[in-house]
Amino acid sequence: MKLTPVAKMTLVDMAEGKVREAIVESGMKVGDVLPGELELAERLGVSRNVMREALSRLRMLGVLESRKRRGMVLKEPDLLDGLAKVIDLPVISKPVKQDLFELRLIIELGMAELVFDRKTDEVVAELEEIVAEEEKESGGGAVVAPEVEVDFHTQLFKMAGNGTLMRFQSLLGPFFDWKKQEGEIAKFHESGDGVTHRDIVEILKEGTKAEFLEAMQRHLRPHVEWINQKRCES
Template sequence: MDINDLSKDLAPIISNTMADVVEVKLREYLKKKSFKPGDALPKELELAEALGVSRNVLREALSRLRMLGMIESKKKRGMVLARPDILGAFERVLDPLIIDKNTLQDIFELRLVLEMGLAELLYINKTNKDIAELESIAKKEVNNDNSFRIKNEIAFHGKLYEMSGNDTLKRFQIMLLPIFDYVVTLEKKPTRGLVDHLGLVEILKNGTVEDFKKGMQAHLQPHFDRLK
């Protein structure tokens, strides 16, 4: 058993700081008291005293919750519980350069999975106006330089997510773009599936959900091939 196996079994002891503990306690507190957005929280000094920590430590924990959008605070009004932006936190750590290779690959696959599964939502929500826009994007991309082609590629797939009518999904996709981009550029050879964008538009116009799934599968095939 080499050192690597060992370090997997024996996770390093992470000395929890007070701020870590307080953060958890606060979250538990909010949950237990079933606070709703808009509800006022006790004052900093009260919380600090109740928890038996300095206002300093408490504020470090509060700062974390504030970053996540869980609480908002104004000068005299005090603090109130807010609706966190669930993707905001995610966004902050999504830098291809500091994510390890395995996770990058996982996220790449995640996006492929999303694209493949999008069909149902798409067929539920698509409108003729959407399809027209999508078509105009697809038509622009023929015979252009590479950097423009990539922009257009993003625009096309982005439009697809937008057509799903799911804002969270759309934002999620935008956040994942840098990762996707990074992984794709890692593997030099420009991949081209058997079905291109115009083909997909055509299916959206006249084909069934099943047709579209097959089309998308063919479109992404080169990526899947690489996974095997």
């Protein structure tokens, strides 16, 4: 349960909360029209300026949309828009960045079963092309350039077939300093038993689900060990 101290709540916070509550309790649906700003202000007993600010926040979250002649209409927000607006700010602390790095690893390990269940020849062929491109550039080792590294893993996220997940991965993309990280992670690569992207593609094509799960665990192990060490240092 998250409680905000009463003293820190502004009138705008409260008006915003009341409108959110009213939407939840009335069970309004996408396309339903909200009362006008003036009416809402009167019913909540706040000034029109306060009301405008509160509604502006809900518009930013993607919950409301102003439509000509119809007024404010309820819409389905993109769940991760709020996260997208804060994730790249320089105020995010190191422990939270570590949480996010870990979260990406957790998701990639956990989605392996779905990736395998939902693979199609077409997307596996795309993955194979990415690997061929990588091999041209790196010479076939386990450590590849960060840019192609990201392409490979983005394709795996695509294969899992979960839109919210793909959006989350794309938000993390520009967030990490991959180049610096891959350099640091390189020294843990022995613990990954050298499972390369090529190995992963081959297992997706010819192997079993159990083999794929194990290959992903091994492939990501250097990253797990790196983040565990980082956690201990801080």
